[in-house]
Amino acid sequence: MPIRGFKGGMLKFLSEDDLKAIHLATVEILSEIGVKMEYEPALEIFKDYGAEVDFKNKIVKIGEDILRKGLLNAPSAFTLHGKTEDTDIKVDPERVYTIGGSSALNVFDLDGNYRPAVFDDLIKLTLLQNKMENLHIMHAIVIPSDIEEYGVDRLLFAGAFPYTSRNYYSQSQTGADGVLEQLKMAAVFQGSEDAVRKNPMFTEVVCMVSPLKHEKVNSEVIIECAKNNIPVYIEVDAMPGGTTPAPIAGCLVEQNANVLTGIVLAQLIKPGTPCIYSIASGLMDMTSGGYSGAAPESNLLHCCTAQVAHYYNLPFQGGTGIDAKISDAQAGYERAMQVLSNALAGTNFIHLSFGLMEMMMLASYEQVVIDNEIMGATYRMLKGVEVNDFSLSVDLLRKTGHGGHFLNYKETSEYIRKNNWVPKITNRDSWNTWQLIGAKSMRDLAVEEAEKILKENTEPIIPEDQTEEILKMAKAYHKRAQEKLKK
Numbered sequence: 001m002p003i004r005g006f007k008g009g010m011l012k013f014l015s016e017d018d019l020k021a022i023h024l025a026t027v028e029i030l031s032e033i034g035v036k037m038e039y040e041p042a043l044e045i046f047k048d049y050g051a052e053v054d055f056k057n058k059i060v061k062i063g064e065d066i067l068r069k070g071l072l073n074a075p076s077a078f079t080l081h082g083k084t085e086d087t088d089i090k091v092d093p094e095r096v097y098t099i100g101g102s103s104a105l106n107v108f109d110l111d112g113n114y115r116p117a118v119f120d121d122l123i124k125l126t127l128l129q130n131k132m133e134n135l136h137i138m139h140a141i142v143i144p145s146d147i148e149e150y151g152v153d154r155l156l157f158a159g160a161f162p163y164t165s166r167n168y169y170s171q172s173q174t175g176a177d178g179v180l181e182q183l184k185m186a187a188v189f190q191g192s193e194d195a196v197r198k199n200p201m202f203t204e205v206v207c208m209v210s211p212l213k214h215e216k217v218n219s220e221v222i223i224e225c226a227k228n229n230i231p232v233y234i235e236v237d238a239m240p241g242g243t244t245p246a247p248i249a250g251c252l253v254e255q256n257a258n259v260l261t262g263i264v265l266a267q268l269i270k271p272g273t274p275c276i277y278s279i280a281s282g283l284m285d286m287t288s289g290g291y292s293g294a295a296p297e298s299n300l301l302h303c304c305t306a307q308v309a310h311y312y313n314l315p316f317q318g319g320t321g322i323d324a325k326i327s328d329a330q331a332g333y334e335r336a337m338q339v340l341s342n343a344l345a346g347t348n349f350i351h352l353s354f355g356l357m358e359m360m361m362l363a364s365y366e367q368v369v370i371d372n373e374i375m376g377a378t379y380r381m382l383k384g385v386e387v388n389d390f391s392l393s394v395d396l397l398r399k400t401g402h403g404g405h406f407l408n409y410k411e412t413s414e415y416i417r418k419n420n421w422v423p424k425i426t427n428r429d430s431w432n433t434w435q436l437i438g439a440k441s442m443r444d445l446a447v448e449e450a451e452k453i454l455k456e457n458t459e460p461i462i463p464e465d466q467t468e469e470i471l472k473m474a475k476a477y478h479k480r481a482q483e484k485l486k487k
Contacts, residue, residue, distance in 0.1 A: 002079065002088035003136060005095035006382040009346030013304050019311045022249065026256040027064045034061035035212045035261045039219035045268050062261060070264030073271035076313040080137065080167040080231060080274075081199045083189070083461060087165045089136055091276075093310045096343050096382060098375055099169055100129045101141035101321065101356035104363035108326065110447055110454075117142035117363065122159035125355065127457045128368050128450055130164045134375035135354055137203075138164040141363045150174070151481025157182050158474035161202060162189070162460040162467040168202040169233070174481055175220035179204060181477045183228060185470045189462050197229045205233040205278065208258045210243035222262055226269035233317055234262035235278035239291060240301065242284040248301050252308055255279055263314070277309035278317035280351060282359075291359050293320030293352075294334035303345035310346060317349035318342055321356035327367050327443045331357065335371055339378050350375075369446040373425055380421035425449060 014022075034052075037043055037060050047053040052061040080089040089097055107117045107125075125141045140156035147155050153173040161168045172178025186202055187193045204225050206218040225232040236258045238244045244251040259277050266273040281301055282293040292298060302318035309316035319342050324331035335353075342350045352360065353375060355368035385391075396411060406412045425445040427434055440448075460467040 001086060002090050003086070003097070004090050005097045005136070005348075006343075006379055007094045007346075008096040008343050008348075008382055009094060009306075009310070011303060011341065011344035011346075012307060013300065013345075014307045018249075019307060022252050022256060022308055023311065025253045026260065027067065029212070029253060029257045030062040030067060030261065031064065032061065033212065034059040035214060035257065037214045037219060037261075038216040039214070042214070042219035042223065042265060045223075045265065049268055060261075062264065067260060067264060070267040071260070071312050071314075073267040074263050074275055074312075074314060075272055076315065078231065078274040080203060081201045082167050083165045083201060087136075087167070089167060091274075091315050091348065093313055093315050093348060094346065095348060096346065096379075097136040097349050098134060098339075098353045099137040099317070099319075099349050099351045100135055100139045100354045101125075101352050101363050101368075102139040102169075102360070104142045104321075104356060104358075104361055105145070106358070106362045107142060108357070108362060108364040108366070110365050110451055114362070116145035118146045119144040119155070119159055121363070122156065123163055124454055125363055125365065125368065126160045126163040128365060128453055129354055130166065130461070131453045131457060132354060132368065132372040134372050134379060136166060137169050137349065138166040139169045139352075141355060148478070148482055150485045151178070151478045153178050154181055154185070154474040154477040154481070155471075157185055157202070158467075158471040161186065162462045162470055165461050169205060170202050171205045171207075172217070172221050172224075174484075175217045176224040177481075179221055179224040179228065179230060181473075183230070185473050188466050188469050188473070200228075200230050203231040203233060203276075205235055206262060207280070208234070208236040208262065210236055210238040210258060211254050212258060214258070214261065218262070219265065222266050223269050226266045226273040229270075229273070231274035231276065232266060233276045233278040234259050234266070235280060235317070238279065238281040239284040240281070240297070241286065244281075248297065248304060251281065251301060252304055255281065255305060256308055260312070275314070276317050276349065277305075277312070277314040278349075278351070279305050280320050280360075281305075282320050292323055293359060294322040294324070294338055296337070299338055299341045302347060303341055306342070306345045306347045315348040316346075317351050318347040319350040319353055321352045321358070321360035323357075323359055325358050325362065327364060327370055327446065331367065331370070332374070335374050336378075339371075339375055340381065343378050343382050365450045366443055366446040369425065369449045370442060373423060373442075376421060376423070383419070 046060045077092040186196045240251040244254040263275045282298045283295040322334040354371045
């Protein structure tokens with residue numbers, strides 16, 4: 001059976017009046033200021049549908065009528081396919097899922113070394129994350145240092161897609177050609193390109209530039225995804241006070257204008273193209289000039305953006321990496337605050353929620369296991385409290401009377417087995433018992449668990465010959481991209 005996440009959306013910071021005000025400000029921005037769009041064919045598409053286009057300055061102004069028509073065609077519910085039915089994800093604006101880490105340049109390995117990531121880390125970290133039961137979508141968690149960067153998305157595909165049963169979240173670094181080449185690689189496993197188009201097992205993401213700018217590569221990817229039925233995350237990566245106004249409300253308006261423009265473009269190409277409203281925005285720390293994804297203001301921004309996306313009945317991806325450098329108390333509180341607030345706010349895809357640290361620069365093997373633990377507790381919170389005749393327990397209380405206990409009732413054991421969360425590496429023993437069993441920290445246990453998983457899981461999920469064929473294709477595509485760059 002496909003995975004159906006628990007419902008979020010209990011936590012709301014914005015009123016209906018707030019959301020309407022953000023919408024009206026967005027309409028004003030889109031119709032009067034517009035968005036800079038570098039790809040001329042995208043400008044032509046908007047012009048054909050009645051938008052005001054300044055081709056000289058590459059500005060498109062979108063009226064509310066075009067915005068409304070485009071959003072009416074954007075689906076609110078669809079399936080993201082894994083390699084098996086039980087890894088399919090049923091997407092809607094209520095359910096909450098998770099996405100693995102992305103694009104770190106360094107790793108903190110199981111020997112305690114901080115070093116540049118290599119291709120072997122990509123494979124191992126993918127295999128490790130694939131065994132985390134609370135992870136639903138796989139990302140390429142590192143960018144290997146032993147590969148030339150331009151066109152690296154092809155080799156990221158080869159190092160992640162064959163090693164996960166989950167839907168693979170990809171990014172075409174070079175534009176339309178990257179989408180088509182990844183489609184061909186997916187077809188090695190799925191049997192044909194038409195089979196991929198029917199049930200794509202990978203998605204693409206485009207990352208917009210704030211303020212109010214769509215680069216050529218992003219428009220190319222959106223158009224190619226729409227043509228080929230590849231779901232696409234339309235993402236903006238904003239920094240309040242840096243690339244957007246400092247007030248969270250102002251950032252919400254800029255993000256909204258940028259993201260909705262991309263979603264409407266996809267719908268103009270092919271109505272019904274699955275799009276996910278996405279951000280990876282974070283606070284600009286004015287003391288350092290750096291990015292903070294774990295600041296409380298960043299969490300507020302993501303929770304509020306979930307409400308904005310849901311205002312348009314669109315699924316939403318939010319969440320970022322944490323700022324901590326090692327698996328310490330800072331890492332624990334930052335990740336817990338981040339994933340719990342996003343889950344309660346109804347973020348449908350909590351992004352970068354496994355293993356990613358140091359402002360998204362570091363992937364930690366041990367933190368992958370710890371984050372799975374934190375996410376498990378978060379999901380138990382989302383499950384909430386059932387109130388019905390059974391759970392109210394009036395008959396059981398009547399039977400027990402005064403001063404008794406409930407340990408000997410089957411209702412107790414059955415309820416606990418079904419409802420209580422059982423941790424894997426969280427210790428609840430007394431001090432003396434903990435000392436007797438080795439006095440191991442959570443980090444110690446996470447390292448042991450990661451080592452055990454990687455020792456037992458070394459092979460790809462798909463057949464070896466298909467894995468080799470995908471790698472061969474990826475190397476050829478990567479080489480071709482490098483040659484084009486040199487020209």
